[in-house]
Amino acid sequence: MSVAIFSQTTKWIDMVIDRSKNYTYIMANYSNTMLYVGVTTNLVNRVWQHKNRAFRCCTRRYNCGKLVYFEAYGRFLEAIFREQQLKAGNKNRKHILISDFNPGWEDLSQDWLF
Template sequence: MRRHDYYVYLVTNRPHGTLYCGVTNDLLRRLWEHRSGHADGFTRRYRCRRLVWFEHHTEIGEAILREKRIKKWRRAWKDALIQARNPDWSDLAPSIGL
């Protein structure tokens, strides 16, 4: 049986700046799209390019549900989620190979 990888992630334009929550099956490709401007819409308009948090899932349904829940959260909860693993709001993309 093939293993599937899905990621829920948060990108921002600066520490404590505008946040975007997304889901993808290829985190490196998706980050490249955000950074190069190939991802139209919100992330391009607000220049959300810094990966500050991500979470791995093996079931697409779980990943989509998690993304939808996070999108409904209050901003303070999202900030706390990031702070717990990335208190400096550093760009995590280099740590995953981008």
């Protein structure tokens, strides 16, 4: 792993561990054809739930177990508003957003210990 990737991963983990934050996130299946937009107050726990198919939902049916994008907010209502914006947008806009943030569409949670 290169230093740049390591420091970027460390930055993401530091952002996620801050419990005062609220998150809007996008999960993708492993072929990047299905996207799921969600909101949570505990991103680590929610990603674990998606990866382990803890609930019967869209992500379980379509195997959306890859965290490809997230944003952190101080207020939960801001995160909900952003989730609604992303859900209202078309798939192409989401692809551009993800590609700008995560060009390789890597699983941002791959180094997290579950």
